[in-house]
Amino acid sequence: MTLHVVVMGVSGSGKSTVAEGIAQRLGWTFAEADQFHPQSNIDKMTAGIPLDDEDRAPWLRGLATWMARQAAKGEDTVIACSALKRSYRTMLQRDVAALDGPHRVVFVHAHGPFGVIADRMEGRRGHFMPESLLQSQFDTLEPLGADEGGFELDVRHPPDELVTEAVRRICS
Ligand SMILES: Nc1ncnc2c1ncn2[C@@H]1O[C@H](COP(=O)(O)OP(=O)(O)OP(=O)(O)O)[C@@H](O)[C@H]1O
Ligand SMILES: O=C(O)[C@H](O)[C@@H](O)[C@H](O)[C@H](O)CO
Numbered sequence: 001m002t003l004h005v006v007v008m009g010v011s012g013s014g015k016s017t018v019a020e021g022i023a024q025r026l027g028w029t030f031a032e033a034d035q036f037h038p039q040s041n042i043d044k045m046t047a048g049i050p051l052d053d054e055d056r057a058p059w060l061r062g063l064a065t066w067m068a069r070q071a072a073k074g075e076d077t078v079i080a081c082s083a084l085k086r087s088y089r090t091m092l093q094r095d096v097a098a099l100d101g102p103h104r105v106v107f108v109h110a111h112g113p114f115g116v117i118a119d120r121m122e123g124r125r126g127h128f129m130p131e132s133l134l135q136s137q138f139d140t141l142e143p144l145g146a147d148e149g150g151f152e153l154d155v156r157h158p159p160d161e162l163v164t165e166a167v168r169r170i171c172s
Helices: 015-026 039-046 053-072 086-097 114-123 131-140 159-171
Strands: 002-008 029-032 077-080 103-111 150-154
Touching: 002 015, 002 053, 002 086, 002 159, 015 029, 015 077, 015 103, 015 159, 029 053, 039 053, 053 077, 053 086, 086 103, 103 159, 114 131, 150 159
Parallel strands: 002 077, 002 103, 029 077, 103 150
Antiparallel strands: none
């Protein structure tokens, strides 16, 4: 049995912070989905242009392949990945679901009010994602369905509290 946690949410919501915290707390392998973007996607976002389904498809396939490879090795994983749409989350799960043996993907939605997240984006330095794209992230976001296997965290709480709550729910 392996478990694969996908910490999802809009840009600036705190995905990487929570995902790295979970991975450290549980000793699981961590991956940052931004590392899987082709340079063309990074360039597009840096230029203030939102990605579309066509841009994201190869990126999501690469992440799904990575998760399935870790699962095949018996490794539990945590990734920080926006996974904004239900169709993206389905793509992420597909390869793991096709493996023999019980493997599970759990989505943790790092979510909060637009203003809170905008302030956090404004407060960070050296990140490629412009704050101007935050509205398009919210416009694209499809919250987790009750049938999707996961839960939401309110990112107005401090990171340590979010990680503790996430670990409690993942491991319960
Ligand atoms: N719970 C929190 N409370 C206060 N600040 C936070 C919290 N979580 C993250 N931050 C801060 O908010 C900013 C964004 O966090 P982080 O980079 O983890 O978000 P992200 O969703 O991974 O962003 P992106 O997808 O754009 O890479 C960082 O400066 C981080 O230190
Ligand atoms: O799906 C997307 O539009 C992208 O993955 C964005 O979410 C950013 O890459 C990520 O949030 C880092 O800012």
